[in-house]
Amino acid sequence: MGLFIREDPDYNEDVRQTGFNRYKQLLSIRFAHWWKVSMVTLLGMTPLAVGIIYSIGVSSVLVLLPCSIVGGMIAGPFLAGMYDAILRGLRDDPLPWKDAWVRAWKQNWKASLVPGALMGLMAGLYAFMAMLLWWAAEAPPSLGTVALFLFSLLLLLVVYTLYWPQLVLFEQSPAVRLRNCILFCVKYFWRVMGAGLIQLAFIAVYVLFAPWSVLLLPVIGAWYIIFLAQFLIYDQLDDSLHIEEQYD
Secondary structure (H helix, E strand, O other): OOOOOOOOOOOOOOOOOOHHHHHHHHHHHHHHHHHHHHHHHHHHHHHHHHHHHHHHHHOOHHHHHHHHHHHHHHHHHHHHHHHHHHHHHHOOOOOOHHHHHHHHHHHHOOOOHHHHHHHHHHHHHHHHHHHHHHHHOOOOOOHHHHHHHHHHHHHHHHHHHHHHHHHHHOOOOHHHHHHHHHHHHHHOHHHHHHHHHHHHHHHHHHHHOOOHHHHHHHHHOOHHHHHHHHHHHHHHHHHHHOHHHHHO
Protein backbone atom coordinates (compact mmCIF):
# COMPACT_ATOMS: atom_id res chain seq x y z
CA MET A 1 0.00 0.00 0.00
CA GLY A 2 2.99 2.31 0.36
CA LEU A 3 4.10 2.21 -3.28
CA PHE A 4 2.34 5.39 -4.49
CA ILE A 5 1.07 6.83 -1.20
CA ARG A 6 2.58 7.13 2.25
CA GLU A 7 1.96 4.07 4.39
CA ASP A 8 -0.45 4.66 7.26
CA PRO A 9 0.97 3.15 10.48
CA ASP A 10 -2.55 2.81 11.90
CA TYR A 11 -3.82 0.81 8.93
CA ASN A 12 -4.91 -2.71 9.90
CA GLU A 13 -6.60 -4.75 7.22
CA ASP A 14 -8.17 -7.07 9.81
CA VAL A 15 -10.11 -4.18 11.38
CA ARG A 16 -12.84 -2.28 9.55
CA GLN A 17 -11.31 1.01 8.49
CA THR A 18 -12.82 4.39 7.66
CA GLY A 19 -12.23 6.98 4.95
CA PHE A 20 -9.51 6.32 2.40
CA ASN A 21 -8.20 3.38 4.43
CA ARG A 22 -11.59 1.73 3.98
CA TYR A 23 -11.26 2.26 0.22
CA LYS A 24 -7.87 0.55 0.23
CA GLN A 25 -9.14 -2.22 2.47
CA LEU A 26 -12.09 -3.05 0.22
CA LEU A 27 -9.96 -3.08 -2.92
CA SER A 28 -7.44 -5.34 -1.26
CA ILE A 29 -9.98 -7.82 0.10
CA ARG A 30 -12.72 -7.76 -2.55
CA PHE A 31 -10.95 -7.14 -5.84
CA ALA A 32 -10.83 -10.81 -6.87
CA HIS A 33 -14.51 -11.33 -6.01
CA TRP A 34 -15.69 -8.24 -7.84
CA TRP A 35 -13.51 -8.93 -10.85
CA LYS A 36 -15.03 -12.39 -11.30
CA VAL A 37 -18.58 -11.06 -11.02
CA SER A 38 -17.63 -8.25 -13.41
CA MET A 39 -16.53 -10.73 -16.08
CA VAL A 40 -19.90 -12.49 -15.84
CA THR A 41 -21.67 -9.11 -15.92
CA LEU A 42 -19.83 -8.02 -19.06
CA LEU A 43 -20.84 -11.28 -20.70
CA GLY A 44 -24.47 -10.59 -19.83
CA MET A 45 -24.25 -7.05 -21.23
CA THR A 46 -22.71 -8.16 -24.52
CA PRO A 47 -26.06 -8.57 -26.37
CA LEU A 48 -27.00 -5.01 -25.42
CA ALA A 49 -23.67 -3.60 -26.59
CA VAL A 50 -23.77 -5.56 -29.85
CA GLY A 51 -27.35 -4.48 -30.52
CA ILE A 52 -26.59 -0.80 -29.94
CA ILE A 53 -23.44 -0.88 -32.07
CA TYR A 54 -25.25 -2.65 -34.91
CA SER A 55 -28.17 -0.20 -34.74
CA ILE A 56 -25.81 2.76 -34.94
CA GLY A 57 -23.94 1.09 -37.78
CA VAL A 58 -27.12 0.78 -39.86
CA SER A 59 -28.46 4.13 -38.52
CA SER A 60 -31.87 2.63 -37.73
CA VAL A 61 -34.01 3.60 -34.75
CA LEU A 62 -36.39 0.75 -35.63
CA VAL A 63 -33.53 -1.69 -35.04
CA LEU A 64 -32.26 0.22 -32.00
CA LEU A 65 -35.46 0.07 -29.95
CA PRO A 66 -36.01 -3.72 -29.80
CA CYS A 67 -32.27 -4.43 -29.56
CA SER A 68 -31.91 -2.01 -26.64
CA ILE A 69 -34.98 -3.25 -24.78
CA VAL A 70 -34.26 -6.96 -25.18
CA GLY A 71 -30.54 -6.46 -24.55
CA GLY A 72 -31.35 -4.46 -21.43
CA MET A 73 -33.67 -7.18 -20.14
CA ILE A 74 -30.85 -9.69 -20.55
CA ALA A 75 -28.34 -7.36 -18.89
CA GLY A 76 -30.61 -6.41 -15.96
CA PRO A 77 -30.17 -9.55 -13.81
CA PHE A 78 -26.42 -9.53 -14.42
CA LEU A 79 -26.18 -5.88 -13.38
CA ALA A 80 -28.24 -6.65 -10.29
CA GLY A 81 -25.72 -9.37 -9.45
CA MET A 82 -22.90 -6.85 -9.78
CA TYR A 83 -24.61 -4.37 -7.46
CA ASP A 84 -25.34 -7.15 -5.00
CA ALA A 85 -21.66 -8.16 -4.96
CA ILE A 86 -20.51 -4.56 -4.43
CA LEU A 87 -22.97 -3.98 -1.58
CA ARG A 88 -22.05 -7.28 0.07
CA GLY A 89 -18.46 -6.15 0.07
CA LEU A 90 -19.34 -2.76 1.53
CA ARG A 91 -21.16 -4.42 4.43
CA ASP A 92 -18.50 -7.17 4.83
CA ASP A 93 -20.76 -10.06 3.96
CA PRO A 94 -18.70 -13.29 4.28
CA LEU A 95 -20.69 -15.32 1.72
CA PRO A 96 -18.47 -16.68 -1.13
CA TRP A 97 -18.89 -14.72 -4.35
CA LYS A 98 -20.30 -17.62 -6.37
CA ASP A 99 -22.95 -18.49 -3.78
CA ALA A 100 -23.81 -14.82 -3.39
CA TRP A 101 -24.12 -14.35 -7.15
CA VAL A 102 -26.43 -17.35 -7.54
CA ARG A 103 -28.56 -16.14 -4.64
CA ALA A 104 -28.72 -12.62 -6.08
CA TRP A 105 -29.76 -14.00 -9.47
CA LYS A 106 -32.58 -16.06 -7.96
CA GLN A 107 -33.84 -13.20 -5.83
CA ASN A 108 -33.58 -10.32 -8.29
CA TRP A 109 -33.92 -11.56 -11.86
CA LYS A 110 -37.66 -10.88 -12.13
CA ALA A 111 -37.47 -7.45 -10.47
CA SER A 112 -34.52 -6.42 -12.66
CA LEU A 113 -36.12 -7.15 -16.04
CA VAL A 114 -38.08 -3.90 -16.38
CA PRO A 115 -35.34 -1.62 -14.93
CA GLY A 116 -32.88 -3.45 -17.18
CA ALA A 117 -35.08 -2.87 -20.22
CA LEU A 118 -35.38 0.84 -19.39
CA MET A 119 -31.65 1.06 -18.79
CA GLY A 120 -30.96 -0.60 -22.14
CA LEU A 121 -33.43 1.67 -23.91
CA MET A 122 -31.90 4.81 -22.42
CA ALA A 123 -28.36 3.59 -23.17
CA GLY A 124 -29.34 2.97 -26.78
CA LEU A 125 -31.07 6.31 -27.17
CA TYR A 126 -28.19 8.26 -25.66
CA ALA A 127 -25.66 6.41 -27.83
CA PHE A 128 -27.79 7.07 -30.91
CA MET A 129 -28.21 10.76 -30.02
CA ALA A 130 -24.47 11.07 -29.51
CA MET A 131 -23.91 9.60 -32.95
CA LEU A 132 -26.36 12.08 -34.49
CA LEU A 133 -24.90 15.08 -32.67
CA TRP A 134 -21.20 14.44 -33.11
CA TRP A 135 -20.73 12.21 -36.14
CA ALA A 136 -23.75 12.48 -38.41
CA ALA A 137 -24.51 16.21 -38.01
CA GLU A 138 -23.24 18.61 -40.64
CA ALA A 139 -22.53 21.28 -38.01
CA PRO A 140 -21.21 20.71 -34.47
CA PRO A 141 -23.83 20.91 -31.70
CA SER A 142 -24.19 24.13 -29.75
CA LEU A 143 -22.84 24.46 -26.22
CA GLY A 144 -26.38 24.52 -24.86
CA THR A 145 -27.27 21.28 -26.63
CA VAL A 146 -24.17 19.57 -25.25
CA ALA A 147 -24.89 20.86 -21.74
CA LEU A 148 -28.49 19.65 -21.90
CA PHE A 149 -27.38 16.25 -23.19
CA LEU A 150 -24.81 15.81 -20.41
CA PHE A 151 -27.10 17.12 -17.68
CA SER A 152 -29.91 14.75 -18.60
CA LEU A 153 -27.43 11.86 -18.66
CA LEU A 154 -26.16 12.94 -15.23
CA LEU A 155 -29.68 12.84 -13.80
CA LEU A 156 -30.24 9.39 -15.26
CA LEU A 157 -26.99 8.13 -13.71
CA VAL A 158 -28.00 9.56 -10.33
CA VAL A 159 -31.35 7.78 -10.43
CA TYR A 160 -29.81 4.43 -11.32
CA THR A 161 -27.08 4.88 -8.71
CA LEU A 162 -29.79 5.03 -6.06
CA TYR A 163 -32.37 2.70 -7.63
CA TRP A 164 -30.30 -0.46 -8.17
CA PRO A 165 -29.06 -0.73 -4.56
CA GLN A 166 -32.65 -0.64 -3.31
CA LEU A 167 -33.64 -3.28 -5.86
CA VAL A 168 -31.04 -5.79 -4.64
CA LEU A 169 -31.36 -4.96 -0.93
CA PHE A 170 -35.09 -4.72 -0.28
CA GLU A 171 -38.42 -5.92 -1.60
CA GLN A 172 -40.13 -2.67 -2.54
CA SER A 173 -42.41 -1.37 -5.23
CA PRO A 174 -40.85 0.75 -8.00
CA ALA A 175 -42.81 3.75 -6.72
CA VAL A 176 -41.25 3.44 -3.26
CA ARG A 177 -37.77 3.14 -4.75
CA LEU A 178 -38.25 6.25 -6.88
CA ARG A 179 -39.63 8.18 -3.90
CA ASN A 180 -36.59 7.17 -1.87
CA CYS A 181 -34.35 8.31 -4.74
CA ILE A 182 -35.93 11.76 -4.68
CA LEU A 183 -35.77 12.10 -0.89
CA PHE A 184 -32.17 10.92 -0.81
CA CYS A 185 -31.20 13.39 -3.53
CA VAL A 186 -32.79 16.23 -1.58
CA LYS A 187 -31.04 15.26 1.66
CA TYR A 188 -27.60 14.49 0.18
CA PHE A 189 -27.68 16.55 -2.99
CA TRP A 190 -23.97 17.31 -3.38
CA ARG A 191 -22.85 13.84 -2.38
CA VAL A 192 -25.18 12.24 -4.93
CA MET A 193 -24.25 14.71 -7.66
CA GLY A 194 -20.58 14.02 -6.98
CA ALA A 195 -21.13 10.28 -7.43
CA GLY A 196 -23.04 10.97 -10.65
CA LEU A 197 -20.35 13.31 -12.01
CA ILE A 198 -17.65 10.71 -11.40
CA GLN A 199 -19.63 8.17 -13.41
CA LEU A 200 -20.24 10.72 -16.16
CA ALA A 201 -16.51 11.48 -16.34
CA PHE A 202 -15.76 7.75 -16.42
CA ILE A 203 -18.09 7.25 -19.40
CA ALA A 204 -16.64 10.32 -21.14
CA VAL A 205 -13.10 8.95 -20.82
CA TYR A 206 -14.20 5.61 -22.24
CA VAL A 207 -15.88 7.29 -25.21
CA LEU A 208 -13.15 9.82 -25.92
CA PHE A 209 -10.37 7.24 -25.86
CA ALA A 210 -12.25 4.50 -27.71
CA PRO A 211 -11.35 2.01 -29.04
CA TRP A 212 -8.19 1.89 -26.87
CA SER A 213 -10.23 2.24 -23.69
CA VAL A 214 -11.84 -1.12 -24.44
CA LEU A 215 -8.53 -2.68 -23.41
CA LEU A 216 -9.32 -1.64 -19.83
CA LEU A 217 -12.55 -3.63 -19.72
CA PRO A 218 -10.93 -6.90 -18.62
CA VAL A 219 -9.37 -5.07 -15.65
CA ILE A 220 -11.88 -2.51 -14.36
CA GLY A 221 -14.86 -3.81 -16.33
CA ALA A 222 -18.22 -3.10 -14.74
CA TRP A 223 -17.12 -3.32 -11.13
CA TYR A 224 -14.86 -0.34 -10.42
CA ILE A 225 -17.11 2.60 -11.28
CA ILE A 226 -20.07 0.95 -9.53
CA PHE A 227 -17.91 0.35 -6.46
CA LEU A 228 -16.59 3.91 -6.46
CA ALA A 229 -20.06 5.47 -6.78
CA GLN A 230 -21.54 3.22 -4.09
CA PHE A 231 -18.55 3.76 -1.81
CA LEU A 232 -19.12 7.51 -1.93
CA ILE A 233 -22.75 7.26 -0.85
CA TYR A 234 -22.79 4.04 1.19
CA ASP A 235 -22.56 5.60 4.65
CA GLN A 236 -25.44 7.93 3.79
CA LEU A 237 -27.46 5.05 2.32
CA ASP A 238 -26.84 2.97 5.41
CA ASP A 239 -27.83 5.87 7.65
CA SER A 240 -31.08 6.42 5.73
CA LEU A 241 -32.08 2.81 4.98
CA HIS A 242 -30.42 1.01 7.94
CA ILE A 243 -28.85 -1.54 5.64
CA GLU A 244 -26.39 -3.16 8.01
CA GLU A 245 -28.81 -3.05 10.93
CA GLN A 246 -31.41 -5.01 8.98
CA TYR A 247 -28.96 -7.52 7.52
CA ASP A 248 -27.24 -8.10 10.87
